[in-house]
Amino acid sequence: xxxxxxxxxxxxxxxxxxxxxxxxxxxxxxxxxxxxxxxxxxxxxxxxxxxxxxxxxxxxxxxxxxxxxxxxxxxxxxxxxxxxxxxxxxxxxxxxxxxxxxxxxxxxxxxxxxxxxxxxxxxxxxxxxxxxxxxxxxxxxxxxxxxxxxxxxxxxxxxxxxxxxxxxxxxxxxxxxxxxxxxxxxxxxxxxxxxxxxxxxxxxxxxxxxxxxxxxxxxxxxxxxxxxxxxxxxxxxxxxxxxxxxxxxxxxxxxxxxxxxxxxxxxxxxxxxxxxxxxxxxxxxxxxxxxxxxxxxxxxxxxxxxxxxxxxxxxxxxxxxxxxxxxxxxxxxxxxxxxxxxxxxxxxxxxxxxxxxxxxxxxxxxxxxxxxxxxxxxxxxxxxxxxxxxxxxxxxxxxxxxxxxxxxxxxxxxxxxxxxxxxxxxxxxxxxxxxxxxxxxxxxxxxxxxxxxxxxxxxxxxxxxxxxxxxxxxxxxxxxxxxxxxxxxxxxxxxxxxx
Numbered sequence: 001x002x003x004x005x006x007x008x009x010x011x012x013x014x015x016x017x018x019x020x021x022x023x024x025x026x027x028x029x030x031x032x033x034x035x036x037x038x039x040x041x042x043x044x045x046x047x048x049x050x051x052x053x054x055x056x057x058x059x060x061x062x063x064x065x066x067x068x069x070x071x072x073x074x075x076x077x078x079x080x081x082x083x084x085x086x087x088x089x090x091x092x093x094x095x096x097x098x099x100x101x102x103x104x105x106x107x108x109x110x111x112x113x114x115x116x117x118x119x120x121x122x123x124x125x126x127x128x129x130x131x132x133x134x135x136x137x138x139x140x141x142x143x144x145x146x147x148x149x150x151x152x153x154x155x156x157x158x159x160x161x162x163x164x165x166x167x168x169x170x171x172x173x174x175x176x177x178x179x180x181x182x183x184x185x186x187x188x189x190x191x192x193x194x195x196x197x198x199x200x201x202x203x204x205x206x207x208x209x210x211x212x213x214x215x216x217x218x219x220x221x222x223x224x225x226x227x228x229x230x231x232x233x234x235x236x237x238x239x240x241x242x243x244x245x246x247x248x249x250x251x252x253x254x255x256x257x258x259x260x261x262x263x264x265x266x267x268x269x270x271x272x273x274x275x276x277x278x279x280x281x282x283x284x285x286x287x288x289x290x291x292x293x294x295x296x297x298x299x300x301x302x303x304x305x306x307x308x309x310x311x312x313x314x315x316x317x318x319x320x321x322x323x324x325x326x327x328x329x330x331x332x333x334x335x336x337x338x339x340x341x342x343x344x345x346x347x348x349x350x351x352x353x354x355x356x357x358x359x360x361x362x363x364x365x366x367x368x369x370x371x372x373x374x375x376x377x378x379x380x381x382x383x384x385x386x387x388x389x390x391x392x393x394x395x396x397x398x399x400x401x402x403x404x405x406x407x408x409x410x411x412x413x414x415x416x417x418x419x420x421x422x423x424x425x426x427x428x429x430x431x432x433x434x435x436x437x438x439x440x441x442x443x444x445x446x447x448x449x450x451x452x453x454x455x456x457x458x459x460x461x462x463x464x465x466x467x468x469x470x471x472x473x474x475x476x477x478x479x480x481x482x483x484x485x486x487x488x489x490x491x492x493x494x495x496x497x498x499x
Contacts, residue, residue: 005071007063009078010056016079017053020086021046023135027090030209031128038126041094049086070495077490080478083139084108090132096125101467108474110136112481113363115223115333115450118463118470122228127209133224134213140481141220141251141363142190189258190363194219197247204239218247221364223333223450230335230458231323238319241336245326252330252358253278273398274359274370281356281369282329285349290321292346328353331365333450335458351453354443365448365480367417371410373397378407416484421446424476431469441465445476 024046031039067075087110088103090096097103102118109116110133119125125133194215201211210226217224227233234240250258257275260268269275294317320337327334328350339350357366377395384393395402421442428438437454441462444452451458462470479487489495 004074005064005066005068007060008065008067009071009075011060011063012075013078013082014053014055014057014060017056017082017086018050019053020083020139021049021051021053023139024049024090024132027128027132027135030131031126034127036126036128038090038094038096038128042090042128042132045086045089045093048089052086073486073489073495076482077487080111080482083111084474084478087111087136090129094126094129096129099467101470102463105462105470105474106133107136108477109450110134110222110224111140112448112477113137113140113220113222113331113365114445114448114477114480115217116444116456116473116477117224117461118465120461120463122226130213130226131209134216134222134226137220137222137224138194138216141216141222142186185259186255189255189262190219193247193250193258197243200243201240204243205237206234206240214244215247217334218244218332219251219363221248221251221330221332221358221362221448223327225334232336235336238315241319241323244334245323248326248330248332248334249282251332252326252362252364254359254361255363256361257359271398273373277373278329278359278369282325285329285353286318286322286325289325289342289346289349290318292343293317293321296343324350325353328449329356330358330362331447331449335451338458340453340457340459347453351440351443354440354447354449354452357447367414367447370397371414374402374407374410375414377402378411413484416488417446420476420479420484424472427472428469431466431472433465433469441469441473442476445473446480448477448480 024042028039028042028046031042084104084107087107088097088100091103091106092098092100097106097118105116105118108114115137122130197218198211198215201214202208206214213224213226214231216222223230225231225233231241231244253275254272257269257272260266294314323334323336324339326332327336328339340347342350355367356372357368358364360368360370374395374397377397381393381395385391395407424442424446425439428441429435433441434454437452437456440452440454441456444450444456455464456462462473465473
């Protein structure tokens with residue numbers, strides 16, 4: 001095993017930083033048009049980030065183009081740390097966030113598409129900064145690493161190792177035999193969906209600024225809003241909420257299926273095992289919670305943050321149930337209702353969705369439905385083997401046999417995920433969070449969800465956490481976004497051994 005190719009790693013970090021700076025400069029017109037004080041801070045942040053990136057790339061541009069798997073893992077991990085450190089600059093240089101731990105938390109929450117926030121009055125934040133905040137979602141949603149993979153052929157670099165490290169789920173569906181073409185198609189679909197939602201939200205009644213911010217936050221399954229009440233601000237406009245439900249649902253499904261649908265191969269969607277379970281879970285849980293809200297909700301409790309019901313209680317109950325189920329299942333984190341104020345069973349069902357997640361190959365976080373499907377199938381198979389020990393039976397997914405290597409990988413992932421969740425909850429109790437809030441915050445940050453329970457409920461935020469707790473939650477958001485193994489492998493002593 002050869003040593004790490006540090007020059008290509010630094011070169012790649014430079015490219016990542018330059019792209020990050022470019023997105024910062026896209027925030028500048030919003031601030032300039034509104035004559036905001038943040039204009040100079042955003043401009044300086046963008047130029048500094050580009051300058052740092054250019055120097056890293058320029059002095060390492062002649063590095064060997066051979067990227068091995070170890071290089072890929074380190075590039076992705078350090079790439080996200082580079083994004084986070086440079087991504088804090090617009091907040092700090094504009095004075096929006098003055099505390100470095102707070103800036104780290106808000107930035108990594110954006111890139112990891114978690115949507116948890118420490119800002120207590122979002123509507124007072126200047127538009128240029130708000131756009132940057134939403135842009136961190138959009139960048140992180142598909143992964144700026146995959147975006148960079150799309151241009152690596154121009155530099156003579158192959159990018160398969162990076163794509164695998166960025167999307168380490170159990171499936172490796174590709175739209176094209178060449179990984180760079182796959183990345184380009186994914187970004188084209190992602191961009192097209194964003195534009196489509198922006199136009200629909202504008203037509204439905206949002207301002208153009210709110211529409212573009214919420215489109216970026218929806219397709220990335222992020223959850224940052226421009227309003228203090230999140231999507232509950234538009235509770236008197238059901239059309240806006242139904243549009244967001246639809247695009248959250250699409251963003252939580254495998255983007256490969258979107259490609260098939262756009263190519264006219266719709267039948268492939270419902271033949272996909274994961275999508276069928278995704279569809280069933282969302283429909284069944286929505287119906288159950290809608291019934292609980294309409295028929296059994298205590299009328300003395302507030303079912304929504306603001307409570308207009310333009311089409312009556314049945315429509316309102318169904319809409320808020322569907323919105324919150326899809327929002328949590330896809331780990332988007334938008335809020336139309338305070339689900340902690342629903343009856344206990346509805347709240348428990350919502351919390352159970354924290355551990356499911358969206359589809360592999362989507363922008364959502366969490367464990368992912370495909371892992372649950374394969375674990376359940378494997379468990380049922382083990383029961384059958386107890387009755388028929390000599391039978392040769394294999395786990396099948398989408399009609400194909402699942403190898404034992406993949407099954408062991410999934411089981412290992414789930415065990416490690418739950419172990420980290422439990423240990424994290426315990427650690428957060430040591431950092432002055434109460435029992436319920438600690439467990440909910442750990443589940444929310446690790447699953448990249450956003451709103452949780454207790455003192456971090458949909459009507460609260462993470463501002464009251466200690467600096468140590470905020471930094472720890474930031475770490476959870478990072479490893480959750482990169483699905484544990486990418487970061488944890490880098491932290492092992494074996495990774496750093498050269499042979």
